[in-house]
Amino acid sequence: MAVSTMWWIVAGAMVALELFTGTFYLLMLSIGLAAGGLVALAGASNAAQFIAAAVVGGGAVIICYFVRRRRPGDPSPRADRSVNLDVGETVQVPGWDADGTAQIRYRGAQWTAIHQPGVSPRPGPHRVVELVGNRLLVEAL
Known part of the structure; x- marks a missing residue:
């Protein structure tokens, strides 16, 4: 051979x-x-x-x-729309607490929302970006 x-x-x-x-x-x-x-x-x-x-x-x-x-890595599964159907949904934030969280009503239940780091929170419509534990990470629309 x-x-x-x-x-x-x-x-x-x-x-x-x-x-x-x-x-x-x-x-x-x-x-x-x-x-x-x-x-x-x-x-x-x-x-x-x-x-x-x-x-x-x-x-x-x-x-x-x-x-x-x-090359940038793939998004985490918590921020992937095909894994987590909450990502991309719109929620209404009535107001923010002093600790940077907000209590919102979403899908018939009470949720804790947190805003993205470095962004000043303001009330109004927000988009769910990621699930962090049992909290919704949101960004303003």
Whole structure:
């Protein structure tokens, strides 16, 4: 069996392992293994094959890490409309207490509302942004 075939088999096994675990970085490592297979197919030495696999695979992992790190994360499930149907609903805040909370009537029950940090609270219509414990985090409309 040719050396390049071994590289491709290991790369395929790495892709299959990624499908079971869901670790995206294993795909990046399999790209490095594919690069090692291409270098082996070109007839380079074993050292060149391993160097190519390490540089390409490691570089892909590092690039993927920094790209994913810069991207803003997904919203928390407490602020996701598909998880929490209260997010996006409009509520009426009659007035705010001195501690930054308000008692509001919503869905037939008494709720405690809190305002977003750094925003001066004012009465009136507000939109539910997130559920924080059993409190509604609201923003003014």
